[in-house]
Amino acid sequence: MSAAEHITRVRRLxxxxxxxxxxxxxxxxxxxxxxAREEFKRHKKCNPEEARIFLNEWTDYAINLAKQMKPLQQAKRKEVGKYIDPQLLDHMTDDQIVQLYELHKAATLEDSDDTIKDQTIEKK
Structure with a gap:
């Protein structure tokens, strides 16, 4: 893949x-x-093998999320996302695990904030 093709593929994704x-x-x-913005910035100058893995994983993410966001799927389930395969953790670096934990904390903090707001509104 030429550099121009690679850049075009990254931009489209x-x-x-x-x-x-x-x-x-x-x-x-x-x-x-x-x-997503931070991850793409962080991988801007990665080697070709890392770039291939990075693009494949983000492509899978986009496809899975697009499937979940279809109106018919949303009507069936009100949840977004899926659980990570525990075996994948064995292949992650310490930095990646910390980053995953920080993301988890941010997501669960927002969920608990929403629950608190909902309970407050219901009491009024």
């Missing part, structure tokens, strides 16, 4: 991710957009 994120609830959209 980047734009696709942000388009798919539009269907997410507002708080998840902001978190997803920020995370």
């Amino acid at each position: 980047y734009k696709l991710i942000f388009r798919v994120h539009r269907a997410l609830p507002a708080e998840l959209r902001v978190m997803g957009d920020n995370y």
